[in-house]
Amino acid sequence: MKLLSRASRPSEPPPAGLKQMRIVATGLLVAMAAIFIATRALEGGHPAYGYIRAFAEAAMVGGLADWFAVTALFRHPLGLPIPHTAIIPRNKDRIGDTLAAFLRDNFLTPVVISRRMRRMDIASIAGAWLANPGASSKRITRGISRLAIEVLQALDQERLGGMVRSAMVQQVRGLKLAPLLGQALSAAMADNRHLPILDGIVRAAGQVLETNEQLVRTMVHERAGAVMRWTGLDETLSNKIIDGLKGLLQQMGENPDHPLRERAEEALATLAEDLQHSEAMAARVDALKLAMLENPAMQRWINGLWEQARGAMLRIARDPEKLLGGQVGEALRQLGETLQREPRLRATINRFVRRAVVGTAADYGDAIVRLVSETVRGWDAETITGRLENAVGKDLQFIRVNGTLVGGLVGVAIHTADRWL
Secondary structure, three states: OHHHHHHOOOOOOOOOOHHHHHHHHHHHHHHHHHHHHHHHHHOOOOHHHHHHHHHHHHHHHHHHHHHHHHHHHHOOHHHOOOOOOOHHHHOHHHHHHHHHHHHHHHOOOHHHHHHHHHOOOHHHHHHHHHHOHHHOOHHHHHHHHHHHHHHHHHOOHHHHHHHHHHHHHHHHHHOOHHHHHHHHHHHHHHOOOOHHHHHHHHHHHHHHHHHOHHHHHHHHHHHOOHHHHHHOHHHHHHHHHHHHHHHHHHHHHHOOOOHHHHHHHHHHHHHHHHHHHOHHHHHHHHHHHHHHHHOHHHHHHHHHHHHHHHHHHHHHHHOHHHHHHOHHHHHHHHHHHHHHHOHHHHHHHHHHHHHHHHHHHHHHHHHHHHHHHHHHHHOOHHHHHHHHHHHHOOHHHHHHHHHHHHHHHHHHHHHHHHHHO
16 A cells, blocks of 8 residues: 555656756747748748748658657647547556566566576675675665664564564474483583583582581481480481581592492483483473473563564664674674685575575565556556656657657758759
8 A cells, every 4th residue: 555655646856857858849849930930931032941941841740740749658739638649648557567467477487587596696795795894885784774674673573573482382392302312412421521510510519518517417416316316426427427428529529430420420321312212201301391381481581582682683783883893793704705715605505595586486476566567557647657758758858859850851852852853
């Protein structure tokens, strides 16, 4: 509806020079009429007046004929409903359909687009811009920035956020998490990347024990008999338990080959194996995954992801220079240099872009064609007349001038033949 309402506005102002050219063409026709009247009165005085009169007379005929032809394309001459005039306004719907068909057959077919896209090296252009964005036109950067801001602000945030959330949840629901965790754990153990985790667990256990010494003493005191409490053996037992645990944790931290560490590694290896191959373990992991997804806190976190991402994209779009000057900008520059160096990567990206554009044309080409046809149909006669006349510009008035001059020359030729043959 926006397109149709905009298209129904009055015609755009004529381009520079068109009005002056109309005055020239009309003035030339008026001049020929004045010369014809003057030479008609002086024709008997000198033979040359006959040639001038013949030139002016034929020039008037040629100029009027071309004025009629040019005017008949866009409107009724002198407002008279002469048949076969106002050709463009009367046939604007057919013109729109023909233009849409021409656009579809010559530009929006997958074969044509694919052939044209093969000649374009989009990856090289993008690589050159990314490698040295400062050398590119700032107008392009500002234009891309404004376009990104308008698109992000125009999107329905609630609806799009729901779509993003649903897509994320569906992806996580369909993800086989247990095998991935098992493979990651096996790879970490193969490279001994799990050892810092074990060391951290041992240190954390020591800190927990130190923080909760009084809790251990209280538990021993409450469970000890009256005799042990009366003799103070409960306190001795508590100290022995605490010291023994501290010593055990210290030995595990200092000795990589400690038996308990070996048992912990065996348990991790068994866990990695079960995660990859045990259906029971996979079911437990899936149940835990679903429980996390249904947790209100997790849902609130997922809900906020899109808004956070949108806010970050808006900040980047509003200040693209800052982005290009930071770590992200450095990464983009490295990507641009890589694109310029690696022909195989460029070929892959160009192929992807070509397929994306061809797929878009195949999916939305008919919609674009309908949009063109419906837009032209929505224009009123004045709008389409003014736009086409302005598009052709001064050439239409040159037709009138040429018709006047050529008509005059033909008139002189006929007058000469009449006199001398």
